[in-house]
Amino acid sequence: MGSLFQSEIVRCAKLHHEHIAHVYGFNRVKNGVTIAIMEVLQGSLSDVLLAAQSCGQYLTLREQLDITQDCLEGLNYLHQLPHQVCHCDIRPTNILLTADMKAKLSDLGEARLTDQVLVRDYVSPERGEHRPLTPATDVFSMGLTMCELFTGIKATYKLGTREALLKAVEHSVLYDICSQMMFRTYTMRISVVDALRGVEHVMDTPDYWNCPSKRFVKGKVNGAVQVTLIDKPDAW
Template identity: 35%
Template structure:
């Protein structure tokens, strides 16, 4: 396996960032799933920069979206569906860990990594925490934050909302603007199955949102229905 080394720079080595860095190592060391980033080890010796040794990946889904726009094209149906399905698979795994699920806390395209053949790995788990822990919500881009999270810690439901916003971005190619959430969702109306899926992920009431596992099953069925139209991967 080719590996990369992630270091925490001295300029950002605040107590909070160091704690987040160490938490990422701890969380990743407990997780084993094809759609979760693999951490091979870590170096946290006194006097040395904190380092995480992880599998080498090509970049983030956010970078893939930006590169597609820069080339004057966009992601194919094949790429969109498989990115979405792999994301749902990884998030579903976190949410179904027993006895206590993990909340990711910062789901967005820039925190989801891709391999050269476009397989997706959910990463940047420094904000992740066990669902019953007392940890407060970690830092997050406001564009992906669930409406209820301004006053509470991150939850499984807030993860789902952020995932739904990410899928709207992946399927539409338009970056999220909170004030235009419904307008951006409407861009998916011609693809009714995706419109309905994303609608169920970003509902205002947390209890009304679709689970990551159900989303994964829905996307897997969509891939199966389009199998004859999509190249094998």
């Protein structure tokens, strides 16, 4: 495991993106333990959410959207690499924040090396069934993390709680984005690009913020998946 972990650290050190926490290398200490040397940031999204719950000062919608956009851009970078990288462990603890609240994904690849780092609350259905990893695995975990960010409610694996968490997302368009990221069947989930496009649409079009009659649906144009806004039909 040590050499495999070191190889993973070396590979991660070659990744450079403003929303990926930079890994500089590794150091071996006593008893052959390998320690990753990485960028030090202010704290994690998990810390911010816990602090918000304790003092009642929650992030604004704009801050939530900025963090979401940062994470999706980081994921898109990983998924678009020539040798595609799946993060495998998206959750609030692994989203680090700078002093000015810019988000960076951290702990890349550790979940692929050992099952002991998996946190069941954020694991996609196919990951729990030990199926091959795909970008859709990250999409599911990111959708669940977004629900927690938008609602302030802690995600748990207990039966029915994921559905309840999703329903607690008040903004209709964000609800639709999250719901399509969290389909149980991974082939039905929208891509990171589609999710990013949807979030950017919300950020750029405030008129839709209070418009529950608009929903995102998945469509295909020239074989490429895209997200489209349509009017909500009566029989939706």
